[in-house]
Amino acid sequence: MSTEPGRPTADVSCRVAWADDARGIAEVQVRAWRQSYADLFPAEVLASMDPAQIAAVWHQSLTKPQDARNRVLVALERNRIVGFAVTGPTADDDSDPIADGEIAEFSVDPDDQRLGHGSRLLQACVDTLVADRFTRGLCWLNSTDDARRAFLTEAGWAPDGAHRELDLHGDGTVRVKQVRLHVALTD
Template sequence: MSAHAGHTDGPTADVSVRVGWADDAPGIAAVQVSAWRKEYAELLPAEVLDSFDAEQFAAAWATSLNSPQDARNRVLVALERNTVRGFAVTGPSADPDVDPVAHGEISELTVDPATTRHGHGSRLVQACADTLRADRFSTALVWLNSDDDVRRAFLTAAGWAPDGAHRELDLHGDGTVRVKQVRLHTDLAE
């Protein structure tokens, strides 16, 4: 018998997803800053990445957690014990080509880069689908960068598929940094 049999403090111990509270704002901000610094390292200059301020992000998160703009806007947090390891934001889709009553969206899906491949993303995606279904949406949408093959494979394995929609974001507003995105969808019917 291994000395590690029954050992439960690995990455799968005491993990959960729940609706975010204002007290989670600093943890959400820390995950966001860490993830964005990694995700945008090739797109944004180092001084922009370095300027991301977790305290400013936390203040914005606290405000949105305390007073969401729509009753169906939800922030979900993936926890390992009491530490935020990832977060997701769901709500009605703002896309002009879909019905916001029927189409919900995951507008943020972020996991701390230091804790990827521990199941936090899978738990968040499932919780998002459950939350959107509970909010009476029939279809869920998510946008992702067109070159993000890892995230696309992850979502495709979870039952999502491209719906043919695409867009281009202008990150600086001056045309110097553009990001092409594709939209995926999944049916929320039980």
Template structure:
């Protein structure tokens, strides 16, 4: 009897050498996910090489030992990334409350379980870092991501904010915060 074929998929902590692959996923995902939210010229101007340098620096020396970048892999191909660390909101306790600040899957690899694996890796990482609760922010118009998170046990906590992406008020994104108990 033949064994069922399964993909070689995993998640792990990102290394500095992963920076170019993470940047490439970020550019593809932003251009797809934010096409209706952000100006076309801003998305067209995303430079994978410049982003890779930023990733390389942040991966080599995170500002806090509990800040982690995780990547999803299909064999040796980076299919997504997520960031975890202490919650940064003033109403959260940075000792007890962790945050998932980004959860991004390559548009060409969505629907294959990479997001679910990344989210589970985030929860496991936050627990290992002794956080007892977690929060994340989602664009108010991103019903798909919100539904994904709610199905995974996250729920709205009533907080909302508006991000000014350009600093001049010309590009803003409204977000809602979701939370979950890590116990």
């Protein structure tokens, strides 16, 4: 991004996703998962992830959302999707789905990290949760993801003591421990 007078600045933004964004979201998701889960999933599982199949699922989801407060946001550099996030009511048993909104997915393309896209996307998530009248934001992250934890805590999020273990492969072979962070969305 240039800061010289008279020179254009980078064309970056965040917005609500459209059904036509499905392919770009799927491509970011595949690249992000291949990096984030390289130590958890067998290489052949990650290599077999098909962006076209994942895009079809995203297209269906974007065409017919399950809940009026479920939102998919995309981070853009010009017209290229560089990240995405999903917000909506939490499904956690110990939370209030009216007051507690969750960032259920949050990914920035590995090649586009550390360029400000994540910060813009996080702020868009918070703004969306506030607009949807949630008073507390929640976000689950892998317990070993120190970079994401630092990113969120620097933005004001903090652990709330909740934790869980997920079976990512459905057969008990790939388990990941997660911790939950939260932030107040009102003063």
